Amino acid sequence: MSYTDTSMDALRQSGDELADATVAALFERGEMGSFNTLMRFFSTAGAPVPEGLPDVAREYLRATSAPPAWVDWEEMERARLFFIDNNVHIATALSFASMPACYLVPHVAKLLSTTHGLDYPSTRMAATGQFTVYLMRPDAFEAGSRFLPAAQKVRLLHASIRHHLRREGRWDVEASGVPICQEDMIGGQMFFSMLVLDSLHRLGIHMSHEGAEAYYYAWRVVGAMLGVDQDAVPENLDDARRFLDRYMIRHMGPSPEGVQLTRQLIELYEDVVPGTLLDPVVPALVRYLVGDTCADWLDVPGSPAWDTAVKAVPHLLGVLETIEDRSPLGAWALDRLGHLTTMFELSSLTRGRVMHYAVPEHLRKEYGVPDAPSRTRRWTPPAATLAP
Template sequence: MTAPTEESLDALRHSGDELADATVETLFERGEVGTFNTLMRYVSTVGQELPDGLPEVARAYLHETSSPPSWVDWGEMERARLFFIDNNVHISTALSFAAMPACYVVPRVARLLSATHSLKYPSKRMAETGQFTVYLMQPDAFEAGSRFVPAAQKVRLLHASVRYHLRREGRWDVESLGTPICQEDMIGGQTIFSIQVLDALHRLGVHMSEEGAESYHYAWRVVGAMLGVDQRHGPRDLQEARRFSDRYMTRNMGPSEEGAHLTRQLIDLYEEVVPGTFFDPVVSALIRYLIGDTCADWLQVPRTSWDTVVRAAPALLNVLETVEDRSAVGAWALDRLGHLTTRLELSSLTRGRVMHYAIPEELKKDFGVSSTVSPGSRWTPPGPALGG
């Protein structure tokens, strides 16, 4: 891709997802959304027969989106999976305390997120994100019996339904804000969940290889394509991801009431997960450390006595990572611990249930809207790339 410009990003801001948007619009026009949701609740794995009675437009959409993009490099995907296994607990931390707040610091995105999930169940979005990532990083993610592809198909339609409702009901200023869940924001999200997660891992002191970092970014390119991101305009490698991320965040980030509220929900959620109350301030301190003081102040992340303590996290992780690098037994033990920790966190967020993705028939009022590291090959983040 060429370096993003204000003009190219303005164009992406007014572009959605033609295939999913047309599918959702037809389902609503024909009054078939309820039928679709009921039948699709039982379609959760690759290879299942589509149920009788499924609307034809939905059947056509599911057929067209049933396969990953033709350009997928399966070797890269396997390297991404091994990278995830090696760093799963760290990735979960980065997703929760860096990537999600990074979304909230974009006021337009914060407003969208506030409009699409119940304020009474703030763990829903984190649970969906965690579950989605776990599905992706299974060895059989694209084979019969896996849950990733159906989840991606449903999330894509969920995004289209949000666009449909907000535009149809006149609750979104398209002229000034652009299309809801536009291509600019979808590509921005792809970079937040890839390079900004890698940035957070680096800030935590996690040992990563260049190959592992590139493969992890590649996996999110595949995810983006399956969620309707136009890859002609998306970054192809980490250098391009840095350029897009820098430009996107610089032109969009800022304070907002919705962003602060979502962040407060996130903090409250994880303070409930952390046993007792003594360590509660660690949640705020970790967010502040990973996203920086300016963004943390915009999101009204409280300053705590743990802010200084958390800065020692990289030194502690460096010790653990060194043990992992030098000992096969240590690596196995830490990988298993990471796997169990990630599963425990996901179980806490989902209350032990599988999260179902469905097309909302309305945006109700209570939804806020009436790998192995080789010594000497450590990955370091690409430097700032503005001005291109």
């Protein structure tokens, strides 16, 4: 699939027709308040739809209640195993690479600031992590799951932001396109999939090509459920590289909003790290994962000593992976450590509220899925492309 400035400009002019129409109707009829109240009680798939829900909202929930018909469930299970094997590394990549990458796109950073979405960055980070966990649960698309309602609500949230920004004249559609347009939704999908894989590679994590493709595929499914145009979205990692490279060349750069949001993110994780001695690790890790140029645009503090020290992380992770591969007891201990680390991070972000983040290991046997593939075959990112 090829992407040109013309084709990507066209993607900037469209949002999500179904969700946009639903939100517009709710606001027009003055039903958004009652809808929000009722939706607080709608958190699991298959649960009865709340009484009193407006008809337009009821129809939206019905139309978006199932995953795309084209989903390959074996591929989704491979993605789940990939997540189980790399959950802490994925959380690290989401926090210190994917989120800063969002801030490297000035109009995205401006949108986040305009909507006050990151006045409380811990809420957004916890929500992002929890959304990923819901996706990677074995019951993600079954009755009782929390992923489907979460996806339905996120899709409406995006439509609500589009509605507010355009109605209140707080967004220059002529200059920046539709807020949360198709190009930016696909770009976000790339940040949470392709950039995560790139970051894992930079951290020295061994991944098979099959595992990387499966993880990307899972986010393609997410994109479909969030209203992404499937005729435009990259179908594989090579196409994803072409889209991401062009998207970043088209849009990335410095902005006051990007600097502010990055500062909030760094301060948030410095608060999570016990004490103050290791606080410099946070900006050093961001700088290592996004690169010096991008880190300078985001005004990420530099520290020669820590910036050098953090480069040893891939070697340390390589040692841990060797232990995990050679020792069942070591693998169990590292899995437990990863689980506890993730739980500590989420509980810190949510100020003590428990969020179930890890997928139990016994699900592999329960669903008849083989163990994770050997690490001896290493995935390498698709080569960078240059815009003509």
